[in-house]
Amino acid sequence: MSTTTYREALRQALIDAMTADADIILLGEEVGVYGGAYGVTKGLIELFGESRVIDAPISEAAIVGAAVGAALTGLRPVAELMYVDFAGLAMDQIANQAAKSRSMFGGQMGVPMVLRSQGGTGRSAAAQHSQSLEAWFLHTPGLRLAMPATVSDAYHLLRQALTQPDPVVFLEHKGLYALKGEVGDAPDAPWGAPAIRRAGSDLTLVAWSRMVHESLAAAEALAGAGVSAEVIDLRCLNPLDLGPVFASVARTGRAMVVTEAALTGSAASEIAARIGEHCFDWLEEPVLRIGGEDIPIPVAPALERAAIPTAALIADAARWLVHREAPPWA
Amino acid sequence: MSNTAPLARYRTMRRIRSFEERVGELFLKGESAGSMLHLSIGEEGVVGVTDAMRPGDSFTTHHRGHGVFLARGADPARMMAEIAGKATGYCGGKGGSMHIADRQLGHLGANAIVGGGIPHVVGAGITARNRGLDHVSVAFFGDGAMSQGILYEAMNMAALWRLPVVFCCINNQYGMGTRVDRSAGRVAFAERARAFGLAGAWVDGADVEAVHRMAADLLAGARAGQPAFLELSVYRFYGHARMDKSPYRTPEEEAEGRRRDPLATARGALLAAGIATEAELDRIDAEAGAEMDAALAAAIAAPAPAPEAMFRDVYAPGTPQPQPQADRLRAILAEGSAA
Ligand SMILES: Cc1ncc(C[n+]2csc(CCOP(=O)(O)OP(=O)(O)O)c2C)c(N)n1
Numbered sequence: 308m309s310t311t312t313y314r315e316a317l318r319q320a321l322i323d324a325m326t327a328d329a330d331i332i333l334l335g336e337e338v339g340v341y342g343g344a345y346g347v348t349k350g351l352i353e354l355f356g357e358s359r360v361i362d363a364p365i366s367e368a369a370i371v372g373a374a375v376g377a378a379l380t381g382l383r384p385v386a387e388l389m390y391v392d393f394a395g396l397a398m399d400q401i402a403n404q405a406a407k408s409r410s411m412f413g414g415q416m417g418v419p420m421v422l423r424s425q426g427g428t429g430r431s432a433a434a435q436h437s438q439s440l441e442a443w444f445l446h447t448p449g450l451r452l453a454m455p456a457t458v459s460d461a462y463h464l465l466r467q468a469l470t471q472p473d474p475v476v477f478l479e480h481k482g483l484y485a486l487k488g489e490v491g492d493a494p495d496a497p498w499g500a501p502a503i504r505r506a507g508s509d510l511t512l513v514a515w516s517r518m519v520h521e522s523l524a525a526a527e528a529l530a531g532a533g534v535s536a537e538v539i540d541l542r543c544l545n546p547l548d549l550g551p552v553f554a555s556v557a558r559t560g561r562a563m564v565v566t567e568a569a570l571t572g573s574a575a576s577e578i579a580a581r582i583g584e585h586c587f588d589w590l591e592e593p594v595l596r597i598g599g600e601d602i603p604i605p606v607a608p609a610l611e612r613a614a615i616p617t618a619a620l621i622a623d624a625a626r627w628l629v630h631r632e633a634p635p636w637a
Numbered sequence: 638m639s640n641t642a643p644l645a646r647y648r649t650m651r652r653i654r655s656f657e658e659r660v661g662e663l664f665l666k667g668e669s670a671g672s673m674l675h676l677s678i679g680e681e682g683v684v685g686v687t688d689a690m691r692p693g694d695s696f697t698t699h700h701r702g703h704g705v706f707l708a709r710g711a712d713p714a715r716m717m718a719e720i721a722g723k724a725t726g727y728c729g730g731k732g733g734s735m736h737i738a739d740r741q742l743g744h745l746g747a748n749a750i751v752g753g754g755i756p757h758v759v760g761a762g763i764t765a766r767n768r769g770l771d772h773v774s775v776a777f778f779g780d781g782a783m784s785q786g787i788l789y790e791a792m793n794m795a796a797l798w799r800l801p802v803v804f805c806c807i808n809n810q811y812g813m814g815t816r817v818d819r820s821a822g823r824v825a826f827a828e829r830a831r832a833f834g835l836a837g838a839w840v841d842g843a844d845v846e847a848v849h850r851m852a853a854d855l856l857a858g859a860r861a862g863q864p865a866f867l868e869l870s871v872y873r874f875y876g877h878a879r880m881d882k883s884p885y886r887t888p889e890e891e892a893e894g895r896r897r898d899p900l901a902t903a904r905g906a907l908l909a910a911g912i913a914t915e916a917e918l919d920r921i922d923a924e925a926g927a928e929m930d931a932a933l934a935a936a937i938a939a940p941a942p943a944p945e946a947m948f949r950d951v952y953a954p955g956t957p958q959p960q961p962q963a964d965r966l967r968a969i970l971a972e973g974s975a976a
């Protein structure tokens with residue numbers, strides 16, 4: 308196994324899947340000649356040609372809509388939104404068309420497409436290019452939702468997404484493309500199963516995408532402070548399989564859910580609610596949500612950093628929860 | 638036409654170019670907020686449009702809107718500070734290059750969503766009509782927005798309601814790495830507008846005086862209830878944003894494109910017409926350079942916004958703002974959840 312990057316693992320997943328399945332096409336802005344705004348599709352137009360790697364005009368609604376039509380008629384399209392913030396332009400096609408066709412039409416036809424996009428902060432890309440909008444998709448029955456945190460998952464979740472019978476929203480993180488790691492064997496866990504990234508006994512930290520790394524860094528710092536934190540990477544938010552989380556909380560008695568998204572109405576809220584419902588008897592403390600501030604992301608670098616959770620904030624909150632040690636900022 | 642107007646337009650174009658060059662420096666010094674900085678070098682001919690606007694007129698821009706705003710009277714120091722994400726910027730350092738706005742100068746907002754600002758001019762047109770104001774609203778956007786459905790919805794409304802609105806497409810031949818002939822089945826944008834019932838025109842954006850004559854006519858028409866569309870044909874001199882080296886176009890094409898230089902064209906015309914001497918134009922250039930050097934220095938020296946600034950202005954002053962996370966955690970962990 309050789310070391311690669313999150314970006315390269317995604318690219319390899321597309322190459323391998325497209326080689327294996329001639330029905331897979333890519334459709335999006337700058338996916339061809341330019342090679343993708345973040346380089347994920349570099350060289351694919353040379354490998355697979357212009358009829359399978361399609362540079363589209365800046366027409367998000369029609370890009371997703373055309374992908375729906377291609378999926379309904381037998382292809383397996385990968386539509387790309389350059390930034391998840393542009394989902395607003397395509398939301399009807401995502402939520403009313405792709406998500407609902409199977410159920411609305413009585414199960415006659417599915418929409419086996421993948422909608423790739425990326426979100427998150429870290430580049431001073433400002434309010435309209437930095438959001439974490441997974442809750443929009445989580446709130447839409449009929450969609451699957453995957454958010455890889457690791458290099459291996461970047462590869463395997465994308466390969467799995469490209470075998471699903473229903474539309475999968477696949478959200479990458481702009482701050483993870485350069486992440487280095489290895490692509491391991493295909494997970495034997497079923498599609499969507501969470502992964503325990505670090506074992507611990509005092510507290511369960513639940514995260515996905517880039518916040519897995521902040522949570523792991525927090526767990527490392529907490530270990531030095533006498534707090535043993537377990538870190539669970541959800542990997543997929545739909546299907547949302549919280550069984551392993553409940554089992555973990557039953558052992559630790561404490562849970563924190565960490566998200567980069569604006570906290571109110573976020574996926575973390577749903578997950579925290581489910582932990583509260585299922586683990587009531589085991590909980591020693593309230594289930595705590597740590598999230599992005601409920602504000603549009605500011606462009607100023609220091610403010611952008613302050614608007615989302617860091618490892619330090621997660622560790623501070625965890626010590627507060629476990630040992631009642633209030634941090635200096637509180 | 639007096640001689641002062643062409644000379645003033647040359648000065649404004651030079652100020653834009655100098656400003657954009659300093660934005661490039663700001664980035665190279667590591668002082669910009671991020672790298673998503675889109676320079677309007679090569680597009681200065683838009684001054685022909687902004688010069689046909691009046692106080693009270695409003696406008697929206699796309700992400701490549703520094704030049705338009707400067708031409709409408711912006712303070713370059715406050716613009717540069719915004720691009721650096723500083724407290725002294727037009728939006729307090731929260732918006733950045735792609736989100737500069739100034740209500741006082743009629744700038745309803747730069748936008749990072751392609752096409753996002755276009756329909757706002759329709760609303761501004763309704764305001765002008767309902768209040769009996771003689772104001773025009775101009776949407777500035779790129780050729781990329783010609784592919785967004787919202788443009789067509791907005792143009793139809795403007796035509797239907799005969800609003801005082803102008804749609805100004807700055808066609809710099811590229812949307813990121815995609816040349817216009819790879820994004821449109823037929824690249825005759827003004828025709829599309831005419832099909833909707835707008836006055837539709839094309840002009841060489843390298844010739845600011847031609848732009849101005851055309852824009853003056855179209856804006857006068859818009860004020861009288863004939864909304865319009867104007868395509869400025871220009872060339873994007875540099876990459877899409879600061880990190881883009883434009884590998885998708887040839888050096889020959891770029892050299893050819895950069896020959897369509899609005900400043901060189903204007904300079905030649907001013908000299909040929911005897912409106913200004915080389916020395917006078919050189920002095921204008923030097924003054925613009927010094928002004929923008931000062932703006933750059935001021936932006937670098939300016940303070941960053943205070944962290945608590947991010948909780949302000951999410952909602953109107955005097956109404957509840959979002960609760961900071963620290964306060965929420967304190968309420969739960971220190972005071973008990975019933976507190
Ligand atoms: C809705 C939307 N889609 C895609 C993008 C990404 N994007 C930013 S600028 C750009 C190209 C825009 O081209 P054009 O409108 O011609 O403006 P230019 O950059 O050439 O000035 C693209 C695709 C975006 N910001 N918003």
Ligand SMILES: [Mg+2]
Nearest residue numbers: 779780811812
């Ligand atoms: Mg363009």
